[in-house]
Amino acid sequence: EAGVTQFPSHSVIEKGQTVTLRCDPISGHDNLYWYRRVMGKEIKFLLHFVKESKQDESGMPNNRFLAERTGGTYSTLKVQPAELEDSGVYFCASSLQTGIGEKLFFGSGTQLSVL
Amino acid sequence: QKEVEQDPGPLSVPEGAIVSLNCTYSNSAFQYFMWYRQYSRKGPELLMYTYSSGNKEDGRFTAQVDKSSKYISLFIRDSQPSDSATYLCAMSPRPGYALNFGKGTSLLVTP
Numbered sequence: 001e002a003g004v005t006q007f008p009s010h011s012v013i014e015k016g017q018t019v020t021l022r023c024d025p026i027s028g029h030d031n032l033y034w035y036r037r038v039m040g041k042e043i044k045f046l047l048h049f050v051k052e053s054k055q056d057e058s059g060m061p062n063n064r065f066l067a068e069r070t071g072g073t074y075s076t077l078k079v080q081p082a083e084l085e086d087s088g089v090y091f092c093a094s095s096l097q098t099g100i101g102e103k104l105f106f107g108s109g110t111q112l113s114v115l
Numbered sequence: 116q117k118e119v120e121q122d123p124g125p126l127s128v129p130e131g132a133i134v135s136l137n138c139t140y141s142n143s144a145f146q147y148f149m150w151y152r153q154y155s156r157k158g159p160e161l162l163m164y165t166y167s168s169g170n171k172e173d174g175r176f177t178a179q180v181d182k183s184s185k186y187i188s189l190f191i192r193d194s195q196p197s198d199s200a201t202y203l204c205a206m207s208p209r210p211g212y213a214l215n216f217g218k219g220t221s222l223l224v225t226p
Contacts, residue, residue, distance in 0.1 A: 004158070031211070042119065043159070043203070045213035059213060091158055098211030100147070100166055106158030 002026065004107035006092050012113045018080040021110045025074070025094030031055075032075050033095075033104065034067060038088040046090075049075060082114045118142050121204055121217025130226050134191040138204035138217045141185065145206040145215070148180050150189045153201045153219065162202075163189065194224045 005024040013019050025032045034046040046065070047057040051072035060067070064083070069075040079086050089111050093104040121138045128134055136150075147166055151159035163178040165171045165187075171178045177190040187206075191198055201219040 035214075042117075042121075042218045043205075043214075043216040045215075048211070048213070055211075056213065093158070100210055101164055102210050103161050103164070104214075106160070108156060108158050 004092055004094050004105050006090075006107035006110050008110060009108065010111045010113075012115065013082055014115050015084055016081045018078065019082055019112060021077045021079075021090050021092075021112070023075045023077070023092030023094075023107060025092070026096075026105055029094035029096050029105075030072065031095040031098060031102075032069060033093040034075070034077055035091040035093065035106075036088050037091070037109075038085070043091065046077075079112075082112075084114050087112055087114045119204065119206065119215050119217045122220055123218050125221040125223060127223045127225060128194055130194060130196060130224055132194050132224070134189075134194050134198070134222060134224075136189040136191075136202050136204075136220050136222070138187050138206075139185055140187075140206060140215075142206075142208070142215070143182075143185070144208040147207050147210060148178070148187050149205040149214070150176075150178055151203040151205060151216075153203060155200075159203055159205075196224050196226050199223050 032049040037043045045059040048055045049069045066078045089109040091109045093106045119140045150163040153159045165178050168182045175192045179188040203219040204217040205214040
């Protein structure tokens with residue numbers, strides 16, 4: 001069974017440019033999460049999809065970030081325009097269902113560098 | 116004060132040693148506690164999941180939660196070089212809610 005797939009694995013862009021990160025969750029997983037780790041900091045929650053609906057987007061830093069999940073399958077996270085402080089590793093995770101013992105499966109992340 | 120505190124290490128132990136990893140937290144609403152293992156250039160992988168206070172054992176791993184002290188621990192017995200990784204604690208008030216992570220402790224088990 002394929003795990004959570006994220007691409008690109010690395011992206012280097014200049015300040016002011018646009019970048020789109022993609023996440024393919026495990027097939028059949030309704031829950032999809034985005035997290036981010038900025039260098040030297042802990043992993044922070046960004047948002048949670050249940051199928052195609054945003055369940056919780058309280059962690060989105062500002063309106064330069066736009067997440068979508070078309071048809072409840074893959075998800076994209078767009079940063080427009082990118083700023084220096086957006087650099088970090090963006091993780092996607094999926095789970096079959098929430099509840100006690102929910103197991104999140106994480107992708108390997110996208111390393112974003114904004115120069 | 117950060118919600119979750121975790122010593123980043125690095126922690127270096129010889130093969131076969133017992134490893135103790137810890138986190139403290141400040142939010143008394145946290146009820147669900149997890150330990151993740153993360154290898155270099157990989158995503159976190161769930162190791163242990165516990166609810167409220169108490170102990171849970173799975174093979175060489177034991178997770179302990181002391182809610183009265185707001186302190187959680189992960190013990191690794193008979194540590195192996197393959198255990199070398201970063202260990203992250205995470206916690207949430209309810210299932211399906213955002214996880215609050217510690218910074219992670221880097222562990223090196225030397226042969």
